[in-house]
Amino acid sequence: MKTISGKLYWPSTYSLSQTEQIRFKPLDEDEDCDYVIVGSGESGCLCAYFLSQTGAKVILLDKRNIAQGSTSANTGLLQYSNDKSLNSFINSYGKEKAVRHYQLCVEAIKGLEEMSKTIDIDPDFIKRKSLYFASDQDGKEKLELEFKVLKENGFNVERFTQSQIKEKFNFTKELALYTGADAEVNPYKCAHGLLLYAMKRGLKIYTESEVTSIIGVENGVQLFTKNKRNIRARKVIFAGGYESLEVKSEKNATLTSTFAITTQPIIEDYHAWYENCLIWETARPYLYLRTTVDRRIIVGGLDEPTIIPEKRESLLFHKKEQLITKLVDLFPQYNKAKAEFYWTGAFGGTHSGLPMIRQYNEYPNCYFLMAYGGNGTVYSYILAKILKDLVTVGDHQDAHIYLNR
Numbered sequence: 178m179k180t181i182s183g184k185l186y187w188p189s190t191y192s193l194s195q196t197e198q199i200r201f202k203p204l205d206e207d208e209d210c211d212y213v214i215v216g217s218g219e220s221g222c223l224c225a226y227f228l229s230q231t232g233a234k235v236i237l238l239d240k241r242n243i244a245q246g247s248t249s250a251n252t253g254l255l256q257y258s259n260d261k262s263l264n265s266f267i268n269s270y271g272k273e274k275a276v277r278h279y280q281l282c283v284e285a286i287k288g289l290e291e292m293s294k295t296i297d298i299d300p301d302f303i304k305r306k307s308l309y310f311a312s313d314q315d316g317k318e319k320l321e322l323e324f325k326v327l328k329e330n331g332f333n334v335e336r337f338t339q340s341q342i343k344e345k346f347n348f349t350k351e352l353a354l355y356t357g358a359d360a361e362v363n364p365y366k367c368a369h370g371l372l373l374y375a376m377k378r379g380l381k382i383y384t385e386s387e388v389t390s391i392i393g394v395e396n397g398v399q400l401f402t403k404n405k406r407n408i409r410a411r412k413v414i415f416a417g418g419y420e421s422l423e424v425k426s427e428k429n430a431t432l433t434s435t436f437a438i439t440t441q442p443i444i445e446d447y448h449a450w451y452e453n454c455l456i457w458e459t460a461r462p463y464l465y466l467r468t469t470v471d472r473r474i475i476v477g478g479l480d481e482p483t484i485i486p487e488k489r490e491s492l493l494f495h496k497k498e499q500l501i502t503k504l505v506d507l508f509p510q511y512n513k514a515k516a517e518f519y520w521t522g523a524f525g526g527t528h529s530g531l532p533m534i535r536q537y538n539e540y541p542n543c544y545f546l547m548a549y550g551g552n553g554t555v556y557s558y559i560l561a562k563i564l565k566d567l568v569t570v571g572d573h574q575d576a577h578i579y580l581n582r
């Protein structure tokens with residue numbers, strides 16, 4: 178599946194040194210280990226980070242080079258508020274499960290901050306707040322309710338009126354929530370940093386090694402790669418991103434297409450962006466914006482229901498202009514902004530609104546990690562942490578929220 182196309186921003190911010198490149202090669206001999214992780218996106222890298230701390234023998238495989246999937250397209254907004262509001266989660270799953278899920282999102286952002294201090298590549302993690310504005314009257318009513326529910330349950334949130342929004346941002350929206358506990362990150366640097374951390378603790382990595390089949394064997398599982406090598410392991414974590422759906426269809430998953438741009442570095446009035454916060458809105462699909470450490474602006478959204486790569490590629494040039502127009506509508510002072518980088522990609526969600534850990538009868542001892550949704554990175558962290566315990570000790574207190582067998 179071609180998941181990404183266009184001119185990506187993050188790979189321009191970091192490249193592996195010559196020495197590090199040499200350490201990644203295809204699987205060229207059969208192997209034996211405790212755990213195999215399939216996928217070197219942020220989900221697989223976070224699993225590698227946690228599992229490498231256990232002393233187990235871990236191997237990670239990717240069919241491409243490191244972090245060339247959705248992770249390289251990810252715009253790096255880390256928010257505890259989900260695409261599905263806390264109020265909607267409470268209506269769907271009850272208060273206990275819904276609030277626990279939101280708390281886990283807050284904890285994940287804190288965990289990512291701690292993690293970013295332990296890895297050798299600085300992933301440009303910066304704590305941020307998020308402005309979540311009402312796109313219309315319906316959005317305003319939803320935000321009023323959501324403010325109350327978030328407050329009641331102890332989450333970090335302020336309510337901005339029209340005049341407060343005007344004063345701080347100089348654009349007109351009737352209502353917004355201003356949530357704390359959020360952050361921005363460079364997901365590409367983060368993935369590489371996590372892998373280097375895990376490699377220092379014994380992780381073996383094989384790139385250009387596509388897993389083509391997985392079979393159950395006594396006390397474990399056997400994986401076969403395209404070049405006919407195999408690995409025996411006790412357990413497998415399949416963190417193949419949206420491409421996992423090629424291996425196993427999943428009725429709770431949804432796929433669409435999304436678009437994003439990064440501008441050239443902005444010289445004029447960059448400071449006018451209040452607290453360099455993350456910005457998004459109540460409309461679905463939503464527009465979202467953030468700044469970068471090198472004074473650029475990232476804008477994303479304008480999702481389309483198609484899953485055909487050629488179709489989204491054909492829309493990309495038009496969408497990049499539309500995203501610039503949306504930026505200038507909000508911030509007229511950036512009217513010289515140009516899309517220096519622009520890309521499009523598959524985007525996965527779930528009908529339930531929750532990310533998933535799945536086990537299927539035909540893949541014994543194999544866990545599928547599906548961090549699908551707008552909070553993909555936060556979800557990857559939550560699921561990777563739970564999976565570390567599931568594969569090593571067989572249980573985790575929060576597994577029931579995400580695990581379906």
Ligand SMILES: Cc1cc2nc3c(=O)[nH]c(=O)nc-3n(C[C@H](O)[C@H](O)[C@H](O)COP(=O)(O)OP(=O)(O)OC[C@H]3O[C@@H](n4cnc5c(N)ncnc54)[C@H](O)[C@@H]3O)c2cc1C
Binds near residue numbers: 551
């Ligand atoms: C434009 C865009 C913007 C986004 N913005 C955000 C954002 O701001 N915040 C956020 O939290 N999330 C965001 N997301 C979502 C986020 O990108 C994903 O949730 C996340 O990166 C998924 O990581 P992953 O590791 O699960 O998947 P991927 O990064 O896709 O990694 C999967 C890996 O598995 C490998 N693989 C697949 N199948 C096989 C196989 N059979 N054998 C071997 N290897 C295999 C692939 O090569 C790939 O490297 C965005 C997504 C897009 C497209």
